Amino acid sequence: MSEGLRLETALKADGDLKLVAYMMGGHPNRKKSVEVGRRLATSGIAALEIGIPHSDPLADGPVIQRAGQVALEHGMTVEACLELASAIAKEGTPIVLMTYINPILAYDPRKFAAEAAQAGVTGVIVPDLPVEESEPVAGWLRAASLDTVFMVSPTTSLQRLQSICDHSSGFVYCVTVTGITGARKELPEGMPELMQKVRNHTPLPVAAGFGISRPEHLKALLGVADAAVVGSAIVAEIDKGRDPVVLVKELLKACR
Amino acid sequence: MSHPEHGRFGAYGGQYVPETLMAALGELEDVWHEAKADTQFQLELAGHRRAFVGRPTPLYAATRLSAHFGGAHIHFKREDLCHTGAHKLNNAVGQALLALRMGKKRIIAETGAGQHGVAVATVCARFGFECAVYMGTEDMRRQSMNVRRMKLLGAEVVEVTAGTKTLKDATSEAIRDWVTNVGTTHYIIGSVVGPHPYPEMVRDLQRVIGDEAREQYLSVDGKLPDAIIACVGGGSNAIGMFTAFLDDKDVALIGVEAAGEGVRTGRHAASLVGGRPGVLHGSYSYVLQDGDGQILPTHSISAGLDYPGVGPEHSFLRDSERVQYVAVTDKDAVAAFKLCTRLEGIMPALEPSHALHHAGVMAREFGPGGRILICLSGRGDKDMDSVEGV
DSSP states (O other): OOOSOOHHHHTSOSSSOEEEEEEETTOSOHHHHHHHHHHHHTTTOSEEEEEOOOSOOTTOOHHHHHHHHHHHHTTOOHHHHHHHHHHHHTTSSOEEEEOOHHHHHHHOHHHHHHHHHHTTOOEEEOTTOOGGGOTTHHHHHHHTTOEEEOEEOTTOOHHHHHHHHHHOOSOEEEEOSSSOSSOOSSOOTTHHHHHHHHHTTOSSOEEEESSOOSHHHHHHHBTTBSEEEEOHHHHHHHHTTOOHHHHHHHHHHTTO | OOOOBTTEETTEEOOOOOGGGHHHHHHHHHHHHHHHTOHHHHHHHHHHIIIIIOOSOOEEEOHHHHHHTTSOEEEEEEGGGSGGGBTHHHHHHHHHHHHHHHTOOEEEEEESSSHHHHHHHHHHHHHTOEEEEEEEHHHHHHTHHHHHHHHHTTOEEEEEOSTTSSHHHHHHHHHHHHHHHTTTEEEOOSSSOSSTTHHHHHHHHHTHHHHHHHHHHHHHHSOOOSEEEEEOSSOHHHHHHHGGGTTOTTSEEEEEEEEETOGGGTOOOOHHHHOEEEEETTEEEEEOBOTTSOBOOOOOSSGGGOOSOOOHHHHHHHHTTSEEEEEEEHHHHHHHHHHHHHHHSOOBOHHHHHHHHHHHHHHHHHOTTOEEEEEEOBBSGGGHHHHHTO
């Protein structure tokens, strides 16, 4: 079981912006992703999201789609992702698994919850599982002491916002753009208002995600969000065979 | 008739979509229920069905085919005579009227065989919407005539090169477009699949097939058929046909899936016959998937059936055993296509050719007293290249 930091503590801003990095399990291949994950976990980030690849990732843009496809071609499985998470969790940085509902259903959600907790995973994000569909799976995750992180988007109504915040633990994931994952040049207008709206409904840390890739994006989020999730930009570095920690260090400088 | 409770048919259905779409699905459900209850909307829809789609479509006695199969009475519900050549327009017209009601400017769709894409491009031309149709590279190759039709109608055909390059990936890409442009765009799903309220709404728009057919069949000699057969990919023509007959317990309902090269070979698209429940494209239903929940590649000579999922109501009807589901191979479907063309002077699409083959099997079992009704969901000009290549 995880002896490490809880997400709620790790992602709360303290005059700074916490950085959450995303990597795809099994990308660029199974062996290298252990090394990539360990390096990211010790780079100064507040938490690491590990994607479990799915053949039909509806919320993901081309970079993460391709990384998932490569991982699947290398034979990556849910079980292997749990082993990967276990190896990386030993570094002490909180680990959040992100995957779609069907791989969890196929694996058996109770077994998934128990084994994820055993591996030292702290929380789980399932982007195609809105709160209305979340039981009984979310209950099983919580019973295994895993945080259940739900997403808010710019189109979320006030009524649903309250329900999403009530169902979330660890942090609330605020999708800043109306769209799928992938680097954008600029963050949308109205983003600070959206963050404030979410903050008014929850004491949990609020993390901004989707489209965030540049230091200037992070500067804009400083004081507005507790944390920022950078995914596609990091995955693109890994895809090109570069060390993603160089980018992470540069991004971290903008978080203070 | 089965009514979805909270968007579910028994255990099946639901709304497994990214958060961004939840508001749009709620709006669509509200607008659809309003429209259904609005006499003005119903009158308008009826008018378009009559003058634009060409309804009611005829009931046709296939006498030479009946004789060939040993004498059972075989009738076709002629959805191939709908404008644009398939039942798909029934749904596209209804959803286009809803898009007008919601004030959307742009419409997107996915397509496999191209019949739904053509139907959507057609209503976009008719009502003045901007239109983008997502289609896999592989399907663009085997259904090139429909690609040309869509372009002439003013639609942008967006090639999908990801994954299996067929209907599954085109649907995923259309959903991603919708997530991104949800404020201005309505997504017209082509079948009884996807998140609630689509399976229910598309069924309601397609049930005109069975409502008409039941009345027409009864008017011939006051009796109902012994068996009704329809092909099932996502399953919209089948649901459209079956819904009116669900309470007629003496009428056997049979859905025919694509067995491709044979269900045992693994190269098929028979989700209900060879799959197990899971989530694909926003709903819980039978899906072709591996042990890890990854969606499997499918195979069928018929692009319209080449899909690893199926509508959630079909999953419910399968488990409740009200509908029986079988699968027919590429080879048998092509033979039925040729037979029907030669004997009846009607060239069926490859999709309902699967149903035609199974009708032959059942006709021989029934013998001369048997009564079979087939949903001839579309015409086969689009399949010339595929059939001649066999």
